[in-house]
Amino acid sequence: MTKPFISLCPEITRADALTLMDWLEDECVTRYLSDSRHVSRFIEDVIGRVQLPVLTHLFNQGGRFFMAYDRHDVPVGFVRLVKTGRDCEMVLVIGNRDNWGRKLGASAIREGMKLAFFEMRADKLIAKIHMENTRSLKAFEHCGFVLESQTPTLKSFAMSAERYLRLLREGASNHAADIHITEFDKERLTSLLVFEHPSAVFELEHEIERAIVVEPRQVPQNVVTMNSRTLLQLDDEEMEVALVYPEDADDSAGKLSVCSDIGTAILGYKVGDAFDLRMTNRTRHIQIRKVLYQPEAAGHFHL
Structure with a gap:
């Protein structure tokens, strides 16, 4: 259901x-x-x-x-x-x-x-x-x-x-599916929140707080972590995106800031997860189709 x-x-x-x-x-x-x-x-x-x-x-x-x-x-x-x-x-x-x-x-x-x-x-x-x-x-x-x-x-x-x-943090709020982030990503993202206006990134802060935090070597290879490249399905359209920090964002190159609507939404989800996301004036359906590159799976633990 x-x-x-x-x-x-x-x-x-x-x-x-x-x-x-x-x-x-x-x-x-x-x-x-x-x-x-x-x-x-x-x-x-x-x-x-x-x-x-x-x-x-x-x-x-x-x-x-x-x-x-x-x-x-x-x-x-x-x-x-x-x-x-x-x-x-x-x-x-x-x-x-x-x-x-x-x-x-x-x-x-x-x-x-x-x-x-x-x-x-x-x-x-x-x-x-x-x-x-x-x-x-x-x-x-x-x-x-x-x-x-x-x-x-x-x-x-x-x-x-x-x-x-x-x-x-206990997962008792029934917001959505479990998400995972690495200790390294959480540390950098938490530092990022200090420099952003709270109202602009409160969704990201919420996701960080509810995430299950794991060591970089223990994160499943099908999870979207920072600097991952992922194949998404947005409604009926497939798109390849990289999840990056704000300073590296470039929408024209498919590099989505983790502070953007979709960037925040996909952080920590795994292949097969699907959810709805309200964007501007309409709701979009997002599914994680494939993780094309994950730094942790490639042994790149400090990207």
């Missing part, structure tokens, strides 16, 4: 706003959303007042707003992250009832955690959920959130950054 896929997109278009309005007119969707009337009035006002195709800046007032898309590039919900001090609160809605029960909520939560802890640098992520909202309660518990407090109507769940990193 294909795992649920969700990507959180920061750009909010006018079409997205109209979709949100449709969702917020459904009483089953807004039943447990405490500020649904306020949100609905805000969106209606924006649509009527602002004649722009992109409305991202208006939706990000007081927090970060993301549309949630499935692998078919269809909007299925939204996530809002509001940071106060070192804590961040998540609001999650799967907007179309036809999508309920597909475990898209848990996938959206995992993507939201990645943003909260790696891009927004929160110390703790909080979710306040209505006592009768059993789907949301189960989804947050499934993702490892711990009950922190409750009232007669609300349960407050929390995930600390420390707990999140531990679950990530």
Whole structure:
């Protein structure tokens, strides 16, 4: 069975706003959303007042707003992250009832955690959920959130950054297939992160944290390591790429920076692995077809 896929997109278009309005007119969707009337009035006002195709800046007032898309590039919900001090609160809605029960909520939560802890640098992520909202309660518990407090109507769940990193390193976060990187690659990549803007490389930092670290001589020969040459299938197109450090990148020569979308995505995967990746405005399907050259397999341990 294909795992649920969700990507959180920061750009909010006018079409997205109209979709949100449709969702917020459904009483089953807004039943447990405490500020649904306020949100609905805000969106209606924006649509009527602002004649722009992109409305991202208006939706990000007081927090970060993301549309949630499935692998078919269809909007299925939204996530809002509001940071106060070192804590961040998540609001999650799967907007179309036809999508309920597909475990898209848990996938959206995992993507939201990645943003909260790696891009927004929160110390703790909080979710306040209505006592009768059993789907949301189960989804947050499934993702490892711990009950922190409750009232007669609300349960407050929390995930600390420390707990999140531990679950990530233990492979308990269920993000994707296991990936492997060498000790040498991890050391160089970690040094690279120091010189990059955190928001630009948070996906790479996330992948490094969840990777299984092995000695260079022990990495399987079918794994994509740094400076490997790999044959990929991108949707229906085959392409040969080399995974390199930013200073060596040359797209015209097929040398992809590890900080690029595809570069980050393929790091540590092995031949046969396949996954979906949201790039710009659409989702692409990537499969690792063949590792044509791997430094470690060739005995080149310090490339």
